Amino acid sequence: MRRALTSVYRIMSNLSHASGLGYFDSFVTELAAAVDADVVLVAGRDPVTASFELHSAFPATLGIQGSRVPIAATPGEIVLQQGEAWFCDRLPQLFPQAPLFIAHRVRGYAGIALRDAQGQTIGICSLWFRQGMDSMDRVMSVLRLLAPLAGRELALSLSRTDVPAKLPLPAMDSMLAHAPVGIGKLDLQGRLLWANPAIEKMLGYREEELLHRTAAELHHPKDWLRSLACYGELVRGERSVVTLEKRYRHKLGHELWGRVTVTLVRNERHEPDHLMLLLENIDDARRHAEQLKLSHRVYDNLSEAILVCDADSRIISVNPAFERITGYSSEEACGLTPSILKSGLHDKAFYADMYHTLSRVGIWRGEVWNKRKNGKLYPQQLMISALREGGKITQYIAISSDISQTKLAEQKIATQANYDNLTGLPNRWLFGRSLTRFCERGERFALMVLDLNNFKAVNNSMDHHVGDALLREVSDRLVSRVRTEDLVARIGGDEFAFLVPGIVSRRQAEVFAKQVQGSFARPFMLANQQLYITATVGVTLCPADGSESDELLRNAEQALFAAKRLGRPLESYCASMREEVRQRHQMQQDLAEAIKQEQLTMAYQPIWDNRSGRVAKLEALVRWYHPHWGQVSPADFIPLAEEAGLIQSLGALVLWQSCRDLARLQQSGFPELQMSINRSTLEFQTIDPQASEWLRVIEHFGLEPSDIIIEITESLLMESSDQHRIRIESLREAGCKLAIDDFGTGYSALTYLRTFPVDLVKIDRSFVRHIPFNEQDRLLLDGIINIVHNLGMQVVIEGVETREQLSFLCQKGCAFTQGYLLSRPLAFEDLVAYLEVNRAGMSLPIVS
Structure with missing residues (x-):
């Protein structure tokens, strides 16, 4: 509606000094320019013949023969009946008996009746459009606002006929x-x-x-x-x-x-x-005068700047918004040309095209950078209309708005959508677009994906702010290591990607990757600590390994995964990795089916009490025999279960079978045995805070919670989640014991032992392998054992394989030992026989 008011205001302003035939010549020209109509007709009704005679037309060279305007079988008939009519498109099909429309290739139509002061229809104003219109709302709004004024002027025009000086009395009566x-x-x-x-x-x-x-x-x-x-x-x-x-x-x-x-x-x-x-x-x-007055108020109060120029592009009027936006007062601007606003960012061709468009179609729209009076540049959305009279341009009207804030917002949105907020690097979406463009151009390049090792442990053990600072420092180092034509992006939490043009061989790619990894040779100084971080890189080549962006990124991540699995810092993609991924996916499906059908079995490794010389505990170990691959190692299928979201189902099966077998053993004459069961971090994330799901299984088999030892890893300990702590405390309050598995293989685990209620600490086999002969390992293990004992916890040593190791551990006061020296993991039937043989215990070195 505001655009319609603006158009009406402009037309009324330009017609304020016109009358008679000159009024309607200007009227049709201004109306055509305001609504982009190809033809505008004003026809007056002859009261004697009741026909419609052409009063004025745009363009003047329209070429309609004669002065009579046909109404029959045209939209004009509807206008006479209903007062107005409009058709957005398909006019020839709707009115096939109107050859005038066909001759002038008219597709859209808008018309309104012109009435005198008594409401009688005295004429028609019609607009023709050679292009179909999406909507006629604005066109009809303009016509409805202008029709009363045009009707009044037409009535005056039709009444301006010469009459005799003296009329006969009957004629006078008729006239009155x-x-x-x-x-x-x-x-x-x-x-x-x-x-x-x-x-x-x-x-x-x-x-x-x-x-x-x-x-x-x-x-x-x-x-x-x-x-x-x-x-x-x-x-x-x-x-x-x-x-x-x-x-x-x-x-x-x-x-x-x-x-x-x-x-x-x-x-x-x-x-x-x-x-x-x-x-x-x-x-x-x-x-309408009130509306015109309102239009003046709108003109003065619009937030958009309005500038009016004469035919020579001299400024003749500006509104207050123009003064506020540009800094030029009306007195300063009038008489000058709009060139006072030129920013210098647009060349002559830009302005030449603008004036050419104005001359040809009468309107120009676009974005322009201009300059304020104080010299500051700003962007504006600009619309310029050329007003014509008699076919010649008489005025230019420019309506503009300052879009500085819009541009800033757009830039901010674009930055947020395309760049990582933390590091300022391109994000995964922008990197993907760049990768796609490189692939479409058929260029040769290397794609690398880098992942930080143990970043989660650093993030959890120190502080999230420290983790963010580390990521920023890593991004700075990575950018400093690459060339200007290379692209570095952060595509995940601790995952970065490189697009390196010009690399054509794997040897070149690996040399480049090692240079990037050299960024991690120096320690990172964070939170007043020196922190050493390593990274793993996966590499793929285009077009050797693929020519599509998704395929290449998938290949690089497969190479990264292979490097992680093999414990290597760098791995290049090869075709066999695709087969490995396929096999891995197949194995995930087979594992899901095996869990569903309860085809996994349990083995139990005895844990000896060094003080009594008897088996005191059992560690439950799950086994999977695959009909095609044979015996699959837990080191392979347990991570697979975690990746596939199967770990909860697998853990439930292990808990059920372990509790069932422990109940059978207790009923077979071994009532003092305890069962140690591993629980993953993912399982802790999904059970309820009271751990009632696990406790119900224990209760179902008639076991006491104190018969069950829950083994967790250091990673769960270091996450220090309140929810995890609540679940651990619920298990301990119920009577379950808590053990830390593979102690010493994680990150700074000692700092957490004093804050968690732990009963047992299971020290990883890597600390035992070289004792008692390696003095350094002996001293290190001795220190760990002393710390654990001083914290009031008991020690379980894993991986004991020699009598020398067992003797040393017993001398150091280790309460429990576990390893191949004492027993391998046993199936249930073999376990029962083993326990029967060793019911009386065996001779172990005495714990001091």
Whole structure:
């Protein structure tokens, strides 16, 4: 609606000094420019023949033969019936009997009836469009606002015909009866003696109701008091004519505006005899004047800047928004050209194209960088319209808005969408787009994916802020190691990617990757600590390994995964990795089916109490025999279960079978045995805070919670999640024991032992392998054992394979030992036999 008001304001401003035929010539030209119409016609109705004669047309060279405008079988018929009509497209198909539309290739149409002051249709204004329109809402809004003014002007034009100086009386009566304006006679007391039908229609009264009513009764009370003095001057003969604009009261009670001219008529003795009045209904005009006044207010209060130039591009008017945005006052700008705003960022061709477009189509839209008075540049959204009169450009109107904040917001959104907020590097989405473009150009390049090792442990053990600082420092080092033409991106939490053009061989790629890994040779100084971090890299080549972005990125990540699995710092993609991935996926499916069918079995490794020389505990170990691959190592299928989301189902199966077998053993004469069961971090994340799921299984087999030892890893310990702590405390309160598995293989585990309620610490076999002969290992293990004992916990040593190791551990006071020296993991039937043989215990070195 605001655009429609702006268009109407512009048209009305340009027509304010025109009248008659010149009015409508300008009217059709301005209207065509405002709504981008190809043809505009104004036709007036001939009251004698009831036909429509062409009054004005745009363009002037339209070439319609004759002055009669055909109405039959055209949308004009609908306009006459309904007052308006519009069709967005397919006009020839809808009106096949209108050859004029076909001849001029018209597809869209909008028309409105033009009415006089009495509401009679006296003409039609129609707009033709050679291109189909999506909507006619704005076009019809403009027509509805302009139609009353155009109808009034057309009525005046049609009434400006020469008449004889003296008319016969019947002709005079006919003229008075059919006059479009009100004519009446008043006596000197203000009573209405005679009125023509126009007054009756305007005020809503019948003739008999009007006669002998006073002017005071027909006026709005407030306006009658103001005009009473003027009537008094007429009656006294002090004035001969008065013209006033004031409000009248319609019979139905509403108000309407009229322009009245009252003339004093004298008798033969030249004395005041009566008054004649000429009353024109200007209600629509007044309302349009209010709208025009509103348009002026809009002009002054718009947030958009408006600049008006003459045909020579000299500024003749600006609104307050222009002054506020540019810094130039109206007095400073008027008389100058818009070149005072040029930023210098656009060349001559840009402005030449702008003026060419204005000359050809009359309107230009686009974004422009301009300069304020203080010299600062700013972007603006600009629309320029060229106003024509007689085919020549007379004025330019520019409407612009400062889009600085919009540009900043767009830039911020684009940055957030394309770049990593933490490091400022391109993110995965932007890297993917760049990778796609390189692939489409058929260039040769290397793609590398780098992943930080043990970043999660660092992040959890220190502080998330420290982890963020580490990622920023890593990104800075990586950028410093590559060339300007290389692209570095952060594509995951601790995962980075490199696109390196020009590399054509794996040897080149591996040399480059090692240079990148050299970034990690120096320690990172974070939180006043020196921190050494390593990284693993996966490499793939284009086009040798693939020519599509998704395929290449998948290959690089497969190479990274292979390097991680093999414990290597670097691995290049090869075709066999694809088969490995396929096999891994197949194995995941087979594992899911094996868990569902309970095809996995359990083995139990005895844990000896060094003080009593008896088996005190069992560690539950799951086994999977695959019909194709044979015996699959837990080191392979347990990580597979975690990746595939199967670990919860696998853990539930292990807990169920372990508790079932422990209950059978206790019933077979081994009531003191305890069962140690491994639980993964992922399982801890999914059980309820009270760990009731696990406790219900223990209770189901009639076991005491104290019979069960829950083994967790250091990684769970280091996450130090409140939820994990709640679950651990719930298990301990129920009576379960807690053990830390593979102690010493993680990161800074000693710092957490004193904060967690741990019963047993299982020291990894890597600390035992070289004792008692290696002095360094012996001293290190001795220190760990002392710390654990000082914290009030007991030690389980894993991987004991020689009597020398066992003797040393017993001398150091280790409570429990486990390893191949004492027993391998045993199936249930073999375990029962083993326990029977060793029921009396065996001779072990005495724990000191």
